[in-house]
Amino acid sequence: MRAAHGMACGALGAVLDPRPSGAPPEAWGWRGRTLGRPVGGPYGPAWLRVVHSPVNKADGKLWTGPEDAERLVPRQVPRPRLRRVRQWTQGEDAFKAELYDRVVGTTVAPGAVLAVAPSLPAAWWDRLRVTLDLLSAVRTERTVVRQAYLDRAMPRYLAFLDGPVPTTPPRWSTAHGDLHWANLAGPDLSLLDWEGWGAAPAGYDAALLHAYSLAVPETARRVRRELATVLDTDAGRFAELAVITELLQSAGRGDNLALVHPLRRRAAEVWPRTTTGV
Known part of the structure; x- marks a missing residue:
């Protein structure tokens, strides 16, 4: 997952932020399915999350949820804006990189x-x-x-x-x-x-x-x-x-x-x- 996160940084023009203000150095999702890290990038301070899934399950509800929310949930609902998305596969593994605005606070x-x-x-x-x-x-x-x-x-x-x-x-x-x-x-x-x-x-x-x-x-x-x-x-x-x-x-x-x-x-x-x- 850390190697995939590094690939995502390169694809999205982001760099790891070594001293993020208020953000943890990395955050793991349930059973290691996701990895998020604070980064700097084209939109300023950001949060880059990488999601992993078997290729045959990389099209379901969990895979598309953040993009669906960005389209359908009104902006009055406070949440970090999803700026860019990239997807790729490696053998039987699918990965998605999601670049968000970094949340103020913790x-x-x-x-x-x-x-x-x-x-x-x-x-x-x-x-x-x-x-x-x-x-x-x-x-x-x-x-x-x-x-x-x-x-x-x-x-x-x-x-x-x-x-x-x-x-x-x-x-x-x-x-x-x-x-x-x-x-x-x-x-x-x-x-x-x-x-x-x-x-x-x-x-x-x-x-x-x-x-x-x-x-x-x-x-x-x-x-x-x-x-x-x-x-x-x-x-x-x-x-x-x-x-x-x-x-x-x-x-x-x-x-x-x-x-x-x-x-x-x-x-x-x-x-x-x-x-x-x-």
Whole structure:
């Protein structure tokens, strides 16, 4: 991946920035699928991310997400602008280089699961609420979660709840789809990593951010308070159960094991107030 990043620098006329202000020297994506580094280039301070995929999977939702977002998501949704893209293959491997404007500030946390309560201004939370509202109205054929998945997975991973689990969301809307603390910047809000955005149960982003906050109860309470207009509804409670389903499933693959008990506890709290019909 580092060799591919070097090739991408050459192709896009970028050079590594040895002393970036506020940016990490490099950032790895899930299981090493992506590598991002701060660079200088034709647009000034930038962030160059390289994505890897097997050639036969280099045309799906995750591969095209950032470019689709650049075309379809309104600029009022704060995010780094995608400036240039290059793609190439090496044998069975496909690579894509994406050159973004560099975000001012830093990610709220180094990883998806929050470990320490962040100090974020009220204006950050205000803009997050507005941003999620704007994004929810974007029209797209992309999907984050499919109904067939909910029908199959929710009864299985929420079987510990008392009674049949509803699997049909009250509403669908557009979501970022991976709204965790390492994909949010501050103190000026910016949403990073637009690979997987698309349609999801309404309230999905708020529910996901809350789930990734459960290890820090103070912040989980803050999320519930700040995003109450989303989470404290039938749609929001359903979204929480859907998100909990996904994260419990991922824990079965060894991811985010520290969240298993808080997720099960939160599902038991939400379940009695869920009125969506089966």
